[in-house]
Amino acid sequence: SPDSRMRDTLERRGIPVGGAARKISPGDFRDFDLILTMDDFNRQEVLAAAPDAEARTKVYPFTDFCENHEAEEVPDPYYGGPSGFELVADLIEDGCQGLLAHIEKELA
Numbered sequence: 001s002p003d004s005r006m007r008d009t010l011e012r013r014g015i016p017v018g019g020a021a022r023k024i025s026p027g028d029f030r031d032f033d034l035i036l037t038m039d040d041f042n043r044q045e046v047l048a049a050a051p052d053a054e055a056r057t058k059v060y061p062f063t064d065f066c067e068n069h070e071a072e073e074v075p076d077p078y079y080g081g082p083s084g085f086e087l088v089a090d091l092i093e094d095g096c097q098g099l100l101a102h103i104e105k106e107l108a
Contacts, residue, residue: 065098
């Protein structure tokens with residue numbers, strides 16, 4: 001489960017925290033249109049698990065959907081102070097808004 005500091009930061013913004021991290025499975029490449037990764041290490045791991053080139057086209061850095069922040073990846077805030085958790089929350093909000101806009105455009 002998420003670090004309590006991250007959970008508190010997100011909940012203060014009205015962002016629900018649920019779910020659990022898990023390893024990517026082969027079926028994920030079949031079942032999902034987009035597979036988002038938070039950092040480059042995870043992206044490389046997911047790309048390596050992809051069964052073929054077509055599956056790799058579904059993998060994107062989450063920050064590709066950020067419209068108001070320039071970031072290559074979502075940093076790990078756990079060893080820093082409160083400002084690190086606020087930055088991650090900013091990136092999550094920004095990326096989710098951009099992701100929603102992307103999905104709405106694709107479905108239009």
